[in-house]
Amino acid sequence: MTNKPVRVRFAPSPTGPLHIGGVRTALYNYLFAKQHGGKMILRIEDTDQTRFVPGAEQYIIDSLAWCGIQFDESVVNDGPFGPYRQSDRKSLYEQYSDELVASGNAYLAFDTAEELDALRKAAEQEKKTFIYNAETRKSLRNSLNMSKQEVIDRLKDNEPYVVRFLIPEASEVVMNDLIRGQISVRTETLDDKVLFKSDGMPTYHLANIVDDHLMEITHVIRGEEWLPSLPLHVLLYEAFSWEKPEFAHLPLLLKPDGNGKLSKRDGDRLGFPVFPMEWVDPKSGEKSSGYRESGYFADAFINMLALLGWNPGTDQEIFTIDELIAAFSLERVGKSGAKFDPEKTKWFNHQYLVQKSDVVLAEQFMPFLQEKGVEVNPSQVEKVVGLVKERVQFVKELWEESYFFFVAPSSYDEQVVKKRWKENSGAQLTDLAQVIQAVDPFESAAIDEAIKNHITANELSMGAVMNALRLLLVGAAKGPHLGDIMAIIGKEETLKRIENGIKILG
RNA sequence: GCUCCCAUCGUCUAGCCUGGUCAGGACGCCAGGUUUUCAUCCUGGUAACAGGGGUUCAAAUCCCCUUGGGAGUACCA
Known part of the structure; x- marks a missing residue:
């Protein structure tokens, strides 16, 4: 580990709303940064202009703000390493792509998307996977197989091309993950990923490494879905001779029923939100529910999310955000995916509500x-x-x-009437009304005492009287202490309800 | 298919690194208690080391295999 000031980033792609898995990733980054007195950066990864969704970026910013996750540097909160939107950094990436080509770590490829598609389909027919690698790159249309002059001619003709990373042959990439430990992969199994697209934009892989380096990111904390591209990223750092950040790949959030990664559709299918805030798809108008609109408290929501994949090693379950910051550690993040439990989320909300x-x-x-x-x-x-x-x-x-x-009861629960309203109830309550009428001041304890005395003096059944009274006041067999109810609604209203109830029930 | 990751109650998980406690807690569920009702609350209960091989006096814990699950496999992130 380095002793540089901690800088972490949350780097979503604005292709839609952020779901709770993304929120958790942001949260863990935030907790880690705060604990180490470091900086938390929001970087918008919008290198794919075809997937741009209007409103998504604002949604991400707003929903994280609702969660209380604050950024030290972001698209709305500029800092010394900006801009923080990759489309605004476009001009920056080409030189790095060129540098890799110049150093022999990357090459130009002129294969069209159609050609590669055909190759993939053909491979699939033979139950194989087409990989752009040492085996196949020699027979494809790229600068590795062309004379310098041919490449220059093609460029002069404005022939579209991409830049591909040249995966080193027959070696082992050894990586370290803060959560999983050492992982190693043979380079033969890797493919020559595209780093720079023919539309002039970098791919995620290039942009992410360049930006993390330029923004002096010290710890990359992201979802496990990125683990398969870690070798590429490590190789990229090595090709640039840059110091790598530490990596931590978080376990995935799984759907509550069955298996698989939690997805957008699961929420409304199973009746709980998967998004922090409500989202309306700008194209289809389709609405997805959110935690905020469903009545969850942001702090309860965050508390629940924090415990999904991480645990403090103690029995404590309720944490303020400051307690989370103090207690969090990547070492105590689990390795396996966590099924999201909507029931426990409600329990958390109850805990917070009571507090x-x-x-x-x-x-x-x-x-x-x-x-x-x-x-x-x-x-x-x-x-x-x-x-x-x-x-x-x-x-x-x-x-x-x-x-x-x-509001006074407008009807009386039939089951309760059957069980609690006897022939003599009307007469008993008429008498009781007299007692209540005399209570002054009209306070819970005084009312209780008067009623108790009356019941004892007349040798009545406490249960019978009180349950019948509750029926008239509430309309059902529920609610808090009756004395408290009467004191709050007042003497006049209490008597009115008794009188009215007797009139109806007889 | 291939590559990588993962594997304790129904769910979230502690315990694993540094083998030796009836495998602990929480949610849920069930039962009992408190209560003038309902709920809360309290007490108790239910329920797990995926399977098989090793190593060892001893394995949830270390090693291997199998099985299962997940992710990735785009000029997407």
Whole structure:
């Protein structure tokens, strides 16, 4: 490991929304950078102009901001190593491509895409894979097989060409991965990847190495899908005689059912979001749900993601972002893919919801109340939220557990009526209403005491009376302590509900 | 097909490097308890070292094979 200041980058391609696997990669980069007092860089890798999706770059920026992942240098937050969008760095790459050709590490190839396609198809017919390598490159149309003059003539004729990396023959590439340890591959199995495309843009492989070098990236933390191209990247660093960064390839996020990499489609198919924020495809108009819109807290979402593939080695599961920064380490990132569990994500959200103050929750609950046409003062909502927050996972579920604080029951749960409403219930509650009427001040403890005394004095059944009372006040067999409910809705409303209920149920 | 990576409860995982605790925790599920209801909460339970060979007094742990899974295999990233 070097002792240079840590610089890591998250380098997405703006070809669509960022899914949770990408968010996790960004998160691990962020945690690593923060822990080491280093810099976190966002670099947009848009070297493929054919895959440009409008809005994707902004989506990436916005959703990471929602997650609380901040960048020290990015397309919107310029720094000393910019620009941070590869299309804006276009003019930079050709010289490096040329340098590799000049040093004999790369060559020009004039094969057309159609020719190569045909070759691949033919190979496939024989159950083989066409590889542009030592075996085949000698019989293809490239500068290795041409005289200098022929190459010059073709260039003069503006014949399209690509630059391919010349994979060294018969040697072993030995690589180190911070998570997996040493990995080695024989160069015979590698192919001469295109570094520079005929459209004047570099491929990912070239741009990524050049930019990581120029931006002085010290640690490349990326998804495991990049592991197969690590040998190429290592060879590229060696061809340039550049110092390589450390590499860490993160295990993949797998779909909850069956196998395979988690993909866009899985989310709405299985009923949970795969994106941090809602995304509307600009072409099809198709909508994909997001964690933010589904009611997840950003900190709960991040906490859940952090534990998916990494663990602290202790029993702690709830972490603030600062605790994550302090505890994170690449050494404790697992090697195997993790199936994403939507249920546990909800549990995390519940944990965070309960921890939030009543003031904050009331504030977030207000819009839902307004939507229901309920008018209440904030302090009232705070009290209600405090009483019911343990019962829900999401703010939006608060209504279902607390509507009876705001509106009188319009109907009574049939099952409960059957079970709790007896012939004498009406008479008992009429008497009880008298007792309640007399309570002053109208506070939970005082109400409880009055009711208890009344029940004891008259030798009534606590369960029978209270359950019937709950039915009239709530309309169902649910809700917090009855004394608390009555105190909050007030004496007048309490009596009204009792009277009204007796009228209906008899 | 080929190359590379991976393999502990249904899921996330600890334990593996430095062999020797009934293989630990969490989510889920089930049961019991608390409670005037429901939920929370508390207690308990369910459930795993993929298989086979070695090495060793002793293997989840070290080695090999098999099987299974994943990724990559574009002038995409």
